[in-house]
Amino acid sequence: MLYESLQPETVFRYFKEINNIPRASGQEKALSDWIVSFARERGLEVHQDSRYNVLVRKPASPGLEGMPGVVLQGHLDMVCEKNKGTVHDFSKDPIRMEVDGGFLRAKGTTLGADNGIAVAMGLAVLDDRDLVHPPLEVLLTTDEEVGMTGALEFDLNLLEGKYLLNLDSEEEGELVVGCAGGLKALLELPVSRTPVPTDAGILLEVSITGLQGGHSGMEIHKNRGNAARLTGTILCKLRDSLDFQLVALQGGEKDNVIPREAFLQVFLTPSQRERFEEAMTAASAEIREETRLTEPGLAIRWNVLEPSAPALEVLDGASLETVLFLLACLPNGVQSMSPELEGFVESSLNLGKVALEQDRMLFLFAIRSSVRTKKYWIARQLQLFADQVDAKLERTADYPQWPVRMEGVLLAKAVAVHEELYGKKPLVKTLHAGVEPGVILEGRPDMEAISLGPDMSGVHSPEERLDIASTARTWDYLLALLAKLGA
16 A cells, blocks of 8 residues: 555645654654644644644634634654664654555554644645534644643633644544543652772673653553663572673663663673673573563674773772662652543652763653652652662653543534444443643633544654544544534
8 A cells, every 4th residue: 555545635744844844852843833834824724833833724614713713733743762773864864655455554663653643634634625513723733752842831711712622642533531640750860970090800791672662651560671770680680699880771762652662781791701701691580581571572682892992980889889789779650540540540759860970860651640649759759768878859841630520512522423333332431641731721711622633652662653544534523523513
């Protein structure tokens, strides 16, 4: 199947246009400007703010001018992840897409369907003069993937609509009516180094690859391996058998992505080499056995490196012990399940990045909870760890939860349309991820909101893929819902 033959044609045409324009978080200006030009070429009212959020207004279909307005909403930015060995510059290269069976995916990188497909649908609605709908606004925000700062700084008083249709969900046939709030937490540990001559020992590197990774909210309950955490597991197992010095450690890239890869470098005396091989062989076997069902692709490898300088800067003994303590003991993963909705995560945190720098060790977390007080309690727990080791904890990108509201015209009509089209009710649920209705409804509690979207998987990783047929059905559902809201 050729890309050009995909249906709905306008949606996939605009998705390709979007993916030709780089749009990493913080780099959305070019796409934002392109959308402003798109709106002006069609005579539509458009507002662009200093954060490059864009709001486009389209008049109602004839006879529907007095109906409550609808806001279609998505975000412009995408998570930029690529496989090791993939040559791609997200600051300038288009996303290279391919059709794989019934799915659309990228070649070695994230696809950007999260949330480019929402942008494409919004543009397709704006471009079609034959659609039936009430007064319409399309709000496209920036920096959603790094704390929703675009939505947080958008002037919500500009919105005129009553009903908010967020298009940032990832499972067809489901309507999201609430979500977790969240924040980003960075624990910064001061460390000290000491020089050692390279001719006094052997430098070895351990790499962890092949993990699935994924979205730190939507997939946190799947018990996937966390490469950043596994560095601590390996180091602690080595510590049981031999003495070593830590030179380097890096794992993960972003707070909201479960780390797929990591590496560490240790320095040891030649007499320890045999014990290192034995300990690594045993540790690798143990970890692979523990994760064989959830992470069949996990690979742990090690090799000797040639030092590039006559001396290495290694962590001193006290710093090493503190780093091992934090890697092993800092909380991670699901912290509590919802007592109201069976099977849904209530609170979690994800250790998304660890990085050993010259004079500090960084631990970056994404904290999520649908209960405000529990979100802050998890942050408090991290603060207690920081206090114990004289580290600093910085909290940023704090965003609100979206409280569940089961009554209202919007949800009732959305359920009715789904029954009319498919003969069954949709699943109504909450989401363990931050979506922007939480931010918007905090400032505009008079609005009603739902979130919907087509089937996609592997978001925030190069395994991301979009279901083509599901996209077509979701498009049909969206158009039917817009018509229903105008009736």
